[in-house]
Structure formats: structure tokens, C-alpha cells
Amino acid sequence: MRSEVSVTFKNSPPVRIDLNEVQPMPHDEARKWLDEQFTQMGCEPLRATGKLLTADKVMVVAQAAGPAKFAETQWAQAFARAASAALAKPLVQIDVDTLSISY
Numbered sequence: 001m002r003s004e005v006s007v008t009f010k011n012s013p014p015v016r017i018d019l020n021e022v023q024p025m026p027h028d029e030a031r032k033w034l035d036e037q038f039t040q041m042g043c044e045p046l047r048a049t050g051k052l053l054t055a056d057k058v059m060v061v062a063q064a065a066g067p068a069k070f071a072e073t074q075w076a077q078a079f080a081r082a083a084s085a086a087l088a089k090p091l092v093q094i095d096v097d098t099l100s101i102s103y
Helices: 027-040 054-070 073-087
Strands: 004-008 015-018 091-095 100-102
Touching: 004 073, 015 073, 027 054, 027 073, 054 073, 054 091, 054 100, 073 091
Parallel strands: 004 091
Antiparallel strands: 004 015, 091 100
């Protein structure tokens, strides 16, 4: 089964991270990794209520990282593994400009 995370930023080609030959990240480790990145990058919840869904966390971490962070292969690979595991989906498409995630 194909496994890939794709992240699109405005005015940039999509960043595609292939996960076919990569060891999957355990779900709890993925959530922890995303939590750490969320905190380190000073991210804020998308919703005014402060409620933070896993998909929202994936989105705001991708948004805060920007294209420059995704150019770092090791970080991009870790993000893709965490996003795929936390969302429990092998194919994840993140459009930062429209704040949308599709599977």
C-alpha cells in the first residue's frame, strides 16, 4: 500500500514525503512528537475555543514550519511519519494555504 504525506504552501510546489520504505511511528510517539513541535514552535490553536484536534495540530505545525523547515529532510521525514501515524492514514494531503487536510 502506498504511503505518502504531501504538504502544499502558497506559491510553492508541493512537498511530497514518501513513507513506503520507512518504519511507521507508533501512535503515542507520533502524538508526543507533534506536541513537542507545537510547543517548540510557539503554535496557537486554530479554534477560538482553544480545543485542539489532532488534525489541527498537524496543520498548525506544518504552517509554523513553513517551506524552509520542510527542506530539512530529516525533520520533514519525522513530520510525515508523525502526521501519518497520528491521523492513522497512509495518504495525507495538507494544504496550508486553505487550512485543509484530505486523506
